[in-house]
Amino acid sequence: DIVMTQSPDSLAVSLGERATINCKSSQSVLYSSNNLNYLAWYHQKPGQPPKLLIYWASSRESGVPDRFSGSGSGTEFTLTISSLQAEDVAVYYCQQYYSTPYTFGQGTKLEIK
């Protein structure tokens, strides 16, 4: 199984500041035949299901604000929120869909400082 490890486990950022969450996979999730990274990012607010933010490591889902961006390739990935808004408080998860079982990182709790 591919193990996904996020850092940090929790993060406090001031409103309007940048937030950065990292994700490492135990093996590459880059599929060489199409040069796509099978990596997604979600956030989950209390009492709600997860919501897809980013897929293919850097493609923003429709309707997701452009302050959210993803980067990285192979085994190391980053989610960046360029200017933190109050509504961004949530737990953030990365997930690989390169192979089953699909696996998630342990989550990063993002709070306002």
Next chain:
Amino acid sequence: EVQLVESGGGLVQPGGSLRLSCTASGFTVSSNYMSWVRQAPGKGLEWVSGIYRDGSTYYADSVKGRFTISRDNSKNTLYLQMNSLRVEDTAVYYCAREGEVIGRFDYWGQGTLVTVSS
């Protein structure tokens, strides 16, 4: 509008069985890849099982041989039959659509809570 509504959760004793349902609207279940994902109380997300458009099925090792995923095309509904339940199966169970990309969960239901306890 795409919607997923889960039902069937509840309290069950260890060793018991439960069947979860996920009724979809706004799209056709049989034309999409679909999965069940669970979340134990206060914990992270764990993929449980998936079904492809062609009907082939996949399971996490933790549930293989105990859980069965299926769908009823006439009812546009996804199911998860859970047998031999264990305390560690306690979780909120979400059904999720994978859309055009296998393994990428673009729509989620609100979830249904399964509690396994004596």
